[in-house]
Amino acid sequence: MQKPVVYLISDSLGETAEKVIKAALLQFINGQEYELIRTPYVEDKSRIRQVLSDAKKDQAIVGYTLVDPELRQFVMREAVEMQLEAIDIIGPMLEAMERLFQKKPRMKPGLGHQLDEAYFRRVEAIEFAVKYDDGRDPRGIEQADIVLVGVSRTSKTPLSQYLALKSFKVANVPIVPEVEPPKELFETDPAKCYGLKISPDKLNDIRKERLKALGLKEHANYAAPKRIHEEIDYFETVVDRIGCPVIDVSYKAVEETANIILQLQMTTR
Known part of the structure; x- marks a missing residue:
């Protein structure tokens, strides 16, 4: 069996995506049997397209944490076109909270890493x-x-x-x-x-x-x-x-x- 590859796309460090993906992977394989490729601070569609293209070549799974809904939708559309398995890790939570709080999220990446x-x-x-x-x-x-x-x-x-x-x-x-x-x-x-x-x-x-x-x-x-x-x-x-x-x-x-x-x-x- 080919060694599984997982690409992580984030508009910040990508630590959230990495923790979730690792936790899920451990239910199937141990820590030595897969490769994680993290792409942090992604802000534009051209960079996303390049990462997805690389993931396609590696027959990889893609996990992403992007607060900008336009970029999230772009990943989803591109992944469908390329027939890639892509998981939106933070999007559903943001959308549910938006409905609950009846307000828009700040749309500011990396808030968890501020020097507060x-x-x-x-x-x-x-x-x-x-x-x-x-x-x-x-x-x-x-x-x-x-x-x-x-x-x-x-x-x-x-x-x-x-x-x-x-x-x-x-x-x-x-x-x-x-x-x-x-x-x-x-x-x-x-x-x-x-x-x-x-x-x-x-x-x-x-x-x-x-x-x-x-x-x-x-x-x-x-x-x-x-x-x-x-x-x-x-x-x-x-x-x-x-x-x-x-x-x-x-x-x-x-x-x-x-x-x-x-x-x-x-x-x-």
């Missing part, structure tokens, strides 16, 4: 997550919206960054038996702290892979079952002392864990 207050809040949150990553400075615990607590390799850093993209200031604290956690951890609001629990077997697998990636022997103490059990037991005593929620991340993606935390955040507000 939300953008700067997100940047600030990302900088905060970097500054207070891995317990570097315990002063960040009190300032944080969310504090993650866990042993090494429980995805504290990627989870911090993911939540930062949602504009939450996140600090994370590693739990090591030989090191007393910072006193700030026991003085802050336990409702904003989250323990990241993991099964010993899963942690053992993860740490072995980590050692391999570093070119070290997988039998090092870092991945030894006895050491792992000691760390997890110590983690349990710490989170019990804090009195915070605990999430089992053993078989969860970062996004799944983040969604659980965000839901818990909403219930405690």
